[in-house]
Amino acid sequence: MKTSAAIIFTIVLIGLIALGTAPHAESHTKSDTPEAAVHIFFDHVRAHDWNDAFAMVNPGDGVTKESFVRDIAGTDGSLKTISSIQKVDTKTLNNSGSEANVRANLQWSTAVGAVHETRDFKLTNSGGDWKLDWSAPQQVQQAADAKPVQTNYLRWDVVSSGSNSNEWGVANAEPPRTRIISMNAVDYNGSVVIMGEVVNEDTVPGFVTINADLIGQDGNSLAQESSFDKISHTLLPKEVSPFRIDFPGRKLAEVKSVKISPTNLLVPASADPTVGVFDQHIEKDATGKAILRGQLTNQSGLVVNIPHVLATFYDKSGKVIWVSDGYLDQALKPNQQVPFAVDVRDDIANQVQNYRVTVNYYNSSRS
């Protein structure tokens, strides 16, 4: 009795542990299909287990473990360095037994929120194990003699009165004159979207935030939202920024008027770093979706850690018909070109006559 009871309880305990562990253990080891291989690869990436992740790839020409890690984990304080893979959905596009193509919809958890990415992977079956073909990242274009240079763009500094040391804006100085030069309101995807452009008409830099209040048919406020990150907050003299304010769950038919209230403040600012936008064009991606692509070039001597692209789309009358944005997961090194892509609404792609891209940025060394 004494021993048999002990054996039974031990077996029950081991059985329960096996029940709890087996599903996890299985999901960590099964790699007999291309999709499973992609999942396991991203499990290693999630765990920052670079050795095992690199063991699952067929490195292309010039791909070393170091370059692979730089490619996938990011460098120079870029968004990738503060991102982690959250969710991986895969779909096999084709599988010949020896080679396969898998489309992975990746959700990254980043410092600016969730970022979605679609990547197509080519896999090769080598001895029953599927491996991802990993080619060297697209080389950023850089002039042969390029070297970091410190530009001497004008910097506006504001001397604080000292009485309000906690106030970063200068409360006792007249705020810069800003003006909303274009505005449009549309229904989109179950939301009311207010968009437009704001210009700093003054000779000093300003910090601009735009709040909007939807006023209903009965004259009461329906909802209040702000431009949040869909604006370039710091505007140099004569600089124009697009803005977009979303009101989820609202319809334009409910709205009688829109009350826009920009807030301006005089702040210190610098034109450096300057980011140039080149080779902008709209094209279709692999899924047939319209995309605005182009190249960003950092024309200054400072690294831009996290670039944020704001794209304004105009119709033939010059009216702003859409504003979209996107964060780049690569840092912009001085004099280097980095590609960018921003979504375009498919239903307005045909109406787009012109577009303008502005670049906002975050530098970890200068908050």
Added chain:
Amino acid sequence: MVALLAIAVHGPLLLMQLPAFAAGSQTQMFLAKHYASDWFGLWNPHWFGGFSQTTSAPLTQQVVALLSHLFGITAAYMVTQLAVVVLLSLAVYRFARVWTGARTAPIAAIGSIFLGSLALLVYREGALPATAGTALAICGASFLYGFARGNEVLSLIKAVLLLIAAACCDSMTAVYGILLFALPTLWLASADADNEEFGERRSPAATFIRGVIVLAACAVVSGFILAPFWSSVFHSSHRLLSPDETASNFLLQGSNAVRYWIVPFGFMILALPYLFLSGFAARRTRALFLAFFVALVVGLGTTTPVAKYLLGGFDNALSVELFTFWATLLALPLVAVLVLELVTRYQQRAVILVWVAAVLTFAAPLAWMTYHPSTENRFRTDYIANFLNRDNHAQFRYLTLGFGSQFSEVASRTNASTVDGIGDGPMLPEAREFGVSHLDNAKSYGSAGMEALRAVLKHANQYGLKFIFVRDRYYEPLIAFAGWRQVEAYENGNVTLWSKEDVPPARDLNTHTTLPGIERVLWGVVPLLCLILALLLMIATPERDEEVEIMALPTTGTEPIRTQEAI
């Protein structure tokens, strides 16, 4: 003697205020501070933009609040925790005496002082409510045996008061802990009912049913007292657990096995084969072993599927730790029997080895805490509190990001309100959508956490959320792009203050609910009254200890001691 040993071991550590910076103790002190200033006013405006204190069981906070008028809030917490440790050792003494007799009871009680699981809960987690609830529940269970088996009215009163007080300390103890300790004890009472060795012969079924009725009555009474708490539990929305709050599979995560199993059990792991062999084999300890086995399995967390099904929404790391704590406590009477057998067989060598094992079991968690502190790079929060308390800054709300356990420390020092909080308070609608309850730790929830933070920051103007204190630079890009600007840096840039200019002063969020007067009186008076009455009764009517046969320490050899004249 046991109480003095408990004071000698834990007293200095608590005087050093070792648990003062654990997340749990900070939260307890924050909540206690509110009771100290407004006992019956249960609306606390400082977290979640305003929340009710009834989202947390009140008793330990009320005791700390009461003692804070004498010692100050931190010292009051430490005194309360010390009293709980002493009470726990006395409770284990009574409990072990019921199960394995008077000779093993002191050994079990001494063992409870050196438990690794207790050290982790007290010093790392700051789990005062759980340890207090457990001590009261064990005490109550042993008195319940006295009533069920012996029909003693005084035992009934003590059991009822103690079990109600236990339920008012901690929700986990109220739901699981009391049952885990009381049901086996009732089973024992019914098993002993037809044995004259344990008193007058009675009907086993009637004995068990009598005890169950008392348990049910306690559940109903404590349910009435804690009605606002249970209401908030049942109406709370789904909450995600961050990786810090979950104990993943021990076999796949070795570090978790060490943290949640090996360190809490310590050298008691060596006794597991004995427990399995003898626990179920002996008829009297069968129910005790079963309770131990259940606690052991649930304490393994996600290593088995049991915890997920049994705990449901309570399935978090602290619950897993608590079940392991209960497993070690339930094992103590059996371990005490083993120790007694070892000492009888191996005499002084066994005594030395058992003491060494006990001390090392207690020392291991303290060493673990040193190498794996819950808060790294502590910083001074008085700068932040001073900023918020001056120049009308408290008219705006604030948010902290990356403060960890020092989140509560800031909240307890300032008059300003934050939109964030810990526990089961009302989440903002934006955070509720993603199930994220603690924005300070948003990144650990993954994309859901960062999306929740984005959503809350988007409506900063509506919440009067002007100031953000950032200790983790991970959050800086988001708040910089969203329109906040850094205005100050503290502690050599370790903490930065960000401000947004167009935010109006905070308005009432209209979430204030006022409880009926009777509920507030029940909440404010009954838990403490039950505790005080129970303790007074225990002191006033000490039970006569059975005669314990003192075991003489054996001499080192088998040969009789020979004496001879020194040359």
